[in-house]
Amino acid sequence: MLKVAIVGASGYTGVELLRLLHCHPEVAITCVTSEQSAGKAISEVFPTLRSRYNLVLENLEPVRIADRADFIFTALPHKAAMEVVPTFLKLGKRVVDLSADYRLRDAKEYEAWYEPHMNPTLLEQSVYGLPELRREKIAGADLVANPGCYPTSVILGLAPLLKKKLIDPATIIADSKSGVSGAGRSAKVDNLYCEVNDGFKAYGVGGAHRHIPEIEQELSLLAGKQLKISFTPHLVPMDRGILSTIYATPTGAVSSAELLELYRAYYQGEAFVRILPEGSFPSTSHVRGSNFCDIGLAVDNRTGRVVVVSAIDNLIKGASGQAVQNMNIMNGFPENLGLEALALFP
């Protein structure tokens, strides 16, 4: 049994890790931490865990934690992660970090979008943990930077087109929509039920969202050249789910059927990517509670653009499920272990 600690267990990605790992046959959770709720039973903070988890939340003391765990998930806000991850690595632990702190290769980019990086050399060592793109590197990594939720949906949605150079990289527009859990569990008026329910809004309009550099980094690698995208996030009155509608202009004549065939070939053998039949498009409700990324697309013959639609559960394939998938790869477990749950529908 792999002894696992979850650092930052009182947020939504933390409880989601606990939920997923409860049914994982190779894992034992030995430690959970929370600065806010240290001393409380985890089942008091999350009554969903009652009668299945008897753990008490602890303070974040890396050395003490490392004593009891061989594998660490850090589910902390950015900056808080880079304050402790190096210690875990020094102590010989392997880490999947769910924050943004080790996703960007370039410390200057990190500084431009966040703040100065505290351990920039680790950026070279960490692996951007999108299994469908980088499975082998993940297998050998000590530090995996778990991708952001929006980036997962956009990168998986565009990878085949960019890899095959079928679209003009200068034309990409990603219009993304997220459920509210993406905003976390902190008490803010903006995220109150009555502020969100029965409404829909855009935010970060005009290229302001911090997931942009991460998306551009990975898309540029796929395209083999530096690109920039227009990206607009939106807030949907639902708990979970991200759907990205992505527009681009093909470099040559293509049909929906051809592109779908290409996607099916590209993602051949992937357990968690499903390419939909022509004329079908994803819904977040068909992936809610699962680790799937569903992708559909259509070529708009009137305007010549291709429109790709991808959907994930932001807390699973967009966070904790992908983190478990990375853990499985890093430990030689079957990649789908503990991740086979189908979407909860309705």
Next chain:
Amino acid sequence: MLKVAIVGASGYTGVELLRLLHCHPEVAITCVTSEQSAGKAISEVFPTLRSRYNLVLENLEPVRIADRADFIFTALPHKAAMEVVPTFLKLGKRVVDLSADYRLRDAKEYEAWYEPHMNPTLLEQSVYGLPELRREKIAGADLVANPGCYPTSVILGLAPLLKKKLIDPATIIADSKSGVSGAGRSAKVDNLYCEVNDGFKAYGVGGAHRHIPEIEQELSLLAGKQLKISFTPHLVPMDRGILSTIYATPTGAVSSAELLELYRAYYQGEAFVRILPEGSFPSTSHVRGSNFCDIGLAVDNRTGRVVVVSAIDNLIKGASGQAVQNMNIMNGFPENLGLEALALFP
């Protein structure tokens, strides 16, 4: 008092007309029709109307209706509208038609997207009823084609940019999101609560939605040249509201502040268009239950694109409220009469 009939009163736009006109001081509703529910009290079909409306739903017999009403709202599905509107006009009645039947100037376009038109000559006579663009023609019209919900949000969102030729008309992408009431009140599995709740999806992907020709017609008129747009509608788990996120490439250097200034000047004096301050963006929850169209925008300096976001209540500014606004204009009433309600928030 203007004697008003509502033809097709058992759908959501019908009951919304009744709701709005209950507080209109110049209107008396004399007749409501419904093929499905003829013989039933309107308050049985819509218990919200109890104790305020004692009308009984009637069959659609145009001549009998015309006897009792001087002004007609036709809130019927397309095709059903064009079967009766000519009769009302012949009988000297003025009509606001909420269907798609008289919105397109070109009968061939109507045929391409719908079916052969039954009275194409009326297309020349009808006025596309977007008051902010065509107030004077509406005032003198006998037949006003009330705009669609998506088109209202997109056209108002782009009018200043196109009119001033500030964007390349070939680059327009409108990514629109609608509440569920836009799908009407007919019993379909797809619109069941459990199919829609807590999920988000795209539909009509690839240029398939019937509102496209209507949007293109009006945008082309504004631009002074024929244009085509990419348009993708989405379904949001909420009752009401449309938010359109619209992307375009400016023809020259522009700033967010300049464009907002332009918008404020363009919509100067408009009772129902609100241009938001820089850095603020609309939410459908801020227009829910009102006749407002809220518009915000930002220039994305990284990609050079401008992003316009517009929000309306699809049943009010996107349907019945705009219909009442048109009725007010056609009858010389103050344009905001009966339409001053602020958004119901929360």
Next chain:
Amino acid sequence: MLKVAIVGASGYTGVELLRLLHCHPEVAITCVTSEQSAGKAISEVFPTLRSRYNLVLENLEPVRIADRADFIFTALPHKAAMEVVPTFLKLGKRVVDLSADYRLRDAKEYEAWYEPHMNPTLLEQSVYGLPELRREKIAGADLVANPGCYPTSVILGLAPLLKKKLIDPATIIADSKSGVSGAGRSAKVDNLYCEVNDGFKAYGVGGAHRHIPEIEQELSLLAGKQLKISFTPHLVPMDRGILSTIYATPTGAVSSAELLELYRAYYQGEAFVRILPEGSFPSTSHVRGSNFCDIGLAVDNRTGRVVVVSAIDNLIKGASGQAVQNMNIMNGFPENLGLEALALFP
């Protein structure tokens, strides 16, 4: 024009007063206060008010406010209200207080459920402002204690049965369900969208909710004897609405039809109480956005109990709408002025 101040305008009942009074022909809002947001434009705090209200939120300085207003709504938390209401009264202003501070006749009861009362003599002077029970006293009052949301639904639901002594007062159980806006606008984890959405829970189980003494006071007056009730509140994932399901044992043989007839007679002439036909029961969605209280009932012949179901919009008939109704009565305006809006459905 009546010059009106709203003290505590940055909460949900405050903005609802502004929304309702925007369409009230006899009122001019001259002053709005908020300790948290003083100095901000009210339309910045509530974008729904944009272009219609230009007021800036002020600090709560009673004397300065009284200079500019003749009528005061205090929409403050309990305790905060009793700190300022006496000053407004001394300055000759008439007040509708939306807090709990002047609802209970008995200062000891107030102390038992809240804390020591600061001006207990005012409890005799204030009038419990349920217009359907106490219209004449309200008309002459300087201080009206606006009823709580749950109490409004329960008292209106039971008044006819108790007044006519048709039920055993010892058998009353009120199982009430409220939308989330009843919890106010303060930032608490419990009221976050993701904590509330798609779930349902009870709270204050076992007779712990502070609305109990208020309900019992009014029901006891109606019954002519002291009574106690079982009351359990619940939280529904919706913005607005309260529905109370009330059980009691009749003292003799009764039928649903007879009781409905009694209710119709009792509420004869009331503008805002609607008694539903036999076999029909209220839904909060049929009163959402309106000042109505809808009531239905059935006698359960199997168990001999009567079940009354009442529904209101908690922010309107349960708060701000009733406050405006009281203001209308106190000022000799038609009671329904500004309150004729029908429910926003869907």
Next chain:
Amino acid sequence: MLKVAIVGASGYTGVELLRLLHCHPEVAITCVTSEQSAGKAISEVFPTLRSRYNLVLENLEPVRIADRADFIFTALPHKAAMEVVPTFLKLGKRVVDLSADYRLRDAKEYEAWYEPHMNPTLLEQSVYGLPELRREKIAGADLVANPGCYPTSVILGLAPLLKKKLIDPATIIADSKSGVSGAGRSAKVDNLYCEVNDGFKAYGVGGAHRHIPEIEQELSLLAGKQLKISFTPHLVPMDRGILSTIYATPTGAVSSAELLELYRAYYQGEAFVRILPEGSFPSTSHVRGSNFCDIGLAVDNRTGRVVVVSAIDNLIKGASGQAVQNMNIMNGFPENLGLEALALFP
């Protein structure tokens, strides 16, 4: 591997069985039927199943099905079930029936609430499948009548009190609230998103719901005497979940702490019943997606009543999860096999 057929697989309980059994290590689904959708791939009807289920829906031909399956779930409407269950039994198959057809012991009761029973002798043979009350009989049964959703929540909530004769059986009132999936997947206006969202209503008021005889049968057995209850169901705008608030008058002095202790003892060792600590009460969101029944209670010292609150996921512990639990018992599998998923929260 147990070969399993799901008869009536195109409804919500059918797809929920498929979802749960996908992760069950001892089961192979060999056959799924649907009269409406025969010939379609199950993954076309439920896109959540894509890439994991390749089954095609078949017509309901019992003999053909029995050839390929050893264990049958009938997830059909009442009446449709009793048309086929006898055939499966004759062919030597074991059946869990999710309809109401074999739940009542008394054919006259069935006739009074439904219609004449077609095979009343089977009523003696079938076992009412609430594992916590009747585990051993279930183990040996060929036909298990899977309990209704409301009954599961009410019976589990009251069993300890009635068994120990601590309450007066004549005083029971169960006020229950259900998510919309309980209404099934058929296309009805009443269940459209816009009719349900953001609203709350009672239905079947006055003792009209068909789950009443089932609840009374089981509670009477527990109490050792015939009893009747008041039961009012309500519709909550959420997908899943039932919460029952149950009132009763104790026969003697009791405290919350004593009763909770009793409940913990009564349900000692039960995998799926969780008794909450004093002062905590269940929420449907804490059981959503799980097979748990959470129970909390309080004695209201003011009125002397006890209030029990129980919560389940209506599609899992209230239907398909309990059906799998029964299947596990009938086949000697560990009772929690395939049922260990924790609630999906948020």
